[in-house]
Amino acid sequence: MTEMPEQLSAEIMLSIGQLADRAAADGYYGLQDACLLIAEALGELPEAMALGLSPMLAHLPQWVDDYCNGSGPAVHNIMDILRQPDLSAGLDDNDYALLENQLTEELGDPGSKQDEATADQSSHETIAQLADRAADSGYYGLQDACLLIAEALGELPEALVPELSRALAHLPQWVDDYCNGSGPAVHNIMDILRQPDLSTGLDDNDYALLENQLKEERVGLAVQDGPTTQDIQNINDAIATPPLSKAVLELVELLVMEASLIDQLLAAIAIEQPASVTDGLEQLSDELERYINASQMAGFEGLALICGHVNANIRLFREDISAFNVDRLVLLQAWLKHVRDYLAHFCETDAGLYLLTQLGSEDWPLPVSVDNAATILAHLKATGAVVCDQEQEPRKQLASAEDVALTLPDDVNPELLDILLHELPVQIQQFSAAIQGLHDGGGLADLEIAQRVAHTVKGAANTVGIKGIAELTHYLEDILVACTQDTTLLGNGLAHVLAEAADCLEAMVESVTGSTPPPDDAQAVLQTVLDWANRIEQPEQRQINVIPTRQHDGWAADQAQPAVAPVAPEKNQPVMVRVAAEQMDDLFRLAGENIILNSQANERLRRMKNQFQAMELQFAMLRQLGDELEQLIDLKDLSGRTQSDGLPGLDTLEMDQYNELHTASRRMVEAAFDAREMALDADKDLAAMNQLLEDQQSLITETQESIMKTRLVPVASIAQRLQRSMRQTCRLTCKHCALSISGEHLLIDGDTLNALMDPLMHLLRNAVDHGIETAQERLAAGKPQHGQVTVDFVQIGNHILVRVHDDGRGLDFAAIRAAAERRGAIAPGSEVSEDELKRYILRPNFSTRTQTTQTSGRGVGMDAVHAQVLARGGTLTLQSVQGQGLVVEMHIPLPLSREHALLTTIGPYRLAISSKGIMQILFAGANSGIDITDNGQHLQLGDDSYPATTLGKLLNIREHRKPSQQYRVALLVQNDGQTTAVMLDAVTDSLDIVVKPLGHYIKKIPGILGAAIMGDGSVAPVLDMPELLRATDKDLAGYAADMVDAGDLPTATGLPTVLVVDDSLSQRRALEQLLQDAGFQVTTARDGVEAAEQLAAFRPDIVLTDLEMPRMNGIELTSHIRTRENLNTLPVIIITSRTTQTHRKMAEAAGADFYLVKPVREDDLLTKIQGLIEDAAAGLLP
């Protein structure tokens, strides 16, 4: 036997005992006897059997109430319990009859009843209220019924007959039942109206009409009662007090959403059409199977069992379709309503009880048996206990090593982390100063600062996911809040602990920022803080101002237990160093300089080699000349020797005779030989030098790439944002779509990735809103029910290819054509290819939609995406097959250091032409196969003809050419899917260059990528041929102007603007990111004062503010807004982690439209924002 049923049984026993007492107090001794008999019999039952009876017993309080109010069936119901075979009450038939008699008599005893007149009066008023309530809920039939009753009652001359009086006492309950969808409610209400004593003046037809209306409107409203508004609100209300984790919220939300699907299926069933019933029940059965799985996965085992049981009933319905009537449909809808109620309150102790009770109703072909009910109830209770306890556990007693871990989560948002690391040191310093102030006897001001900072840091750390800091600040905040309420707590003991905690927090922050290892004493400090937080919570211990010592507290025990995990090693977190981005840019620039210098040195070396080669030729010639000279001298010597006088006594053959000419020629030959040797040595040195420069080049390149890597971030870092955006869009458009991302491991320059976010978000929203069809359309088209969008990231050389592919309906060329015709871009009836139509979509402000939607179509169109891609120097192409989807490919150049370029000169200009977009280089000549036709307008290459232009024309350079002078080179350049031939005179070199920006002051020149420093130190502008071609195209001239400055890009004008006010940069940024992703324009302010200043200058559509902020808090800001004439209708939402009613009431009093408690569900926030903006626009806000 588990602990849970024992508790349950005890609870029931206790409750029945109280009922008996109450009955005795009211003089209902028969009822007292009945209750005591039940309690006694239950006490003797085994636990399991008692548990089996619990669903029935759960009704006992209600029946006792009914009895006391004089309702007839109560006697029957109570007697039924006593007659349960499982409950051995030990009575025989006579006893039962006696007891029943006594109960009935006491019920009819007028002496023990309330004053009838008062009851009549009150019931009259109540009925009027019931009518109002019915009208508020949209149940106008019910309102009519109530008003009819009230009217008829008003005309009755005297006290009500008892029967009518009893029936009326039940009316509120029946109205409740009606609203909750319980079956017999309509019948019961109609019964009252049909009471002969009540002259309603209706005939049978009227009755039938009213009954029909009651039945129909209940079905209708149950369908309308969608999950997105009220149910989600219910969940929020339920969870507002004990905040649940995002994971649980998402699970519950998922189940609620699935329930709405089932609801839709039910709504689609047309009872009068058997085919609809058959299909509907079949789909319902399938959907329920999925729901069972989802419930099991979410840990809602009890709910899964219930669904299983309902599915068993549906199978019975399917076996006999004719028996499936409106009542059964209403029954299912009522059941679903209970499911939603259960999901909204699953953490409460009696959650699911109504759900289970309804399932026990005889209206089901297969009501839940007592045994099953017991099992299900146990599971329902377990769900509430497990899921809720897990999330809203009471403050823990022992600090674990995990609680102080400073490890960053794997999916950390780098931008938010960066902001956190930036703001943390400042905040912690503030905190420490405030705590020091407290330590030195400071006042409430220090306390408030410390509390506010702890609160802010907690929020920021939670947002980023640094558990250690979030935990410590969380408990510190608890203590500080308690201290602000009772400053006597702040004895030296606590002040000392706070100071210690502040030090620890500082050490933690230092560790996170990478300068030191994590503090050793973090766990101990957290334990002390925890002990204090727990101690303060217990009033009897609050005044004991003693430092809880570790020796006798939990921490020591924790340390002593070997089972507790040791401090988590921070092995996965490499030591980080924060460096100013500017410094990195400098390093990058210097590395670029090195490359340039290296290439200059290489250039010099090349020239030296050439000179040496020339010198070697000269040396060779010199040596040859020397040889020739020597030969000549020798010849001359021989010829002259016969005539000369030799030395006396020696034959001329015996002694060579040399003159100075000989010596000189010999020396010359030797010098030439030496020079050659030296040239060879120098050549070797040059080769070595060449090798060194090559080594240096690879080293420099590596250096630059390493520096580049500091800017690289994985694509995975934006995956979550994309998924989130996708989910939101799906919810807004009520479509089902999955997003898969490939290439997440790819590392891309952070700036490029950030620049890609906006276009990507827009493409995703576009894909879902315009591309993916509804589930019905998809099924009809033979596609899977759920749409699929894929985003692929692929690196191709120096470019990144981002491909967004959806399997939706594809481009609607007819609509594009119609829109283009409307705008006068094409003449009606003219022949326009699909490729040309595709280019129209990319034009500024082109939209095929006549109305804007919440998700896309809000002023930001494909043109903006195109412009953003162009601004990054990229290209965008569209491929679409109608009915099969759209593929958008964006090629974005990566800001790599080097780019391949061709060098050319034209007039006084020396230009580098980036290889971007160049498909082919053609050299003209006799056998080149190139023909320039149409007076230079076209270039013919084989069978292909390309439009032609010259570089001079593109650059507006006047060329002085002879008519016969031909261009020698043609570049085939691809631009927007079209290839153009650009002709020039020569390409002087082809080399790798480093493209640099044109300095801080010159942002962009159309057609020029930047400038490159050449080997000789001169500067050459680098041409971007595709851009140059676009800039001269008259049709696209608007682009050129837009591209000049990123600030001039087509922006989302007309988007709703949100002013986000929060003193925490990371919170501010997180909200900003969420709202921007959802398609809002966002401005931010750091506190109320800054917000007020901004509000003086512009009026946003809505204000989102934090509660606690320096200078002016959220409540003061709200009051300020409400007092300004031009702002008083501005919607304000306060978002805070303060859960107390006091704060909530203050916010309401100040005029806040919503008070949301963190963690706030993103969807919920967006829905509320949208709702408020729409209400404000419709003038519905006060």
Place this chain on the structure above:
Amino acid sequence: MQADSPDTVGALTASSNEQSALPIPTGQTDAGMMLGFRVGDLGFLLPISLHCEVLDQLSVNPIPNVEPWFNGLLNIRGNIVPVIDLHMLLDIPVNTHTKRYLFAIGRGEKTMALWIDGYPHMLNGLEKPLPSPHSLPALPDRLRHHAVDTYVHNGQIWLSLQFDLFFKSLGRQDRPS
């Protein structure tokens, strides 16, 4: 070439602690000592804390398809620096008797080079600024928006300019003519 005579401001380079990323300060200075250079009849003032240098033996590399006053680009120690010709921009006649020098203002990528007439001079003891530079009739519109103060020194009018904003405004006008 770095100026070397006392007359032409030995310390044309900036104070050593200035950061390259700092924007060019406005023309205001507390010290009362300013650096003056001339373009035609106009005199311009720079705070002495600002890094600037006279350049010699550097050739300007022209760029096609831009406004004529945008002369081209320079390579100053690996930084690409745009060169503007204020004579052309402001329609000031070129004095053929005075030698023109290239004068770079700023540091790192926040540098702009101008053609100036003669060497820059250090100006001491500037009198109080004139009441309103905007009321001066001779000031071209492009300058008027960025002029901070106007001084008279030895009979010459000197203009203290927000060079940073002035250069930025030029950067947006370098589209093809």
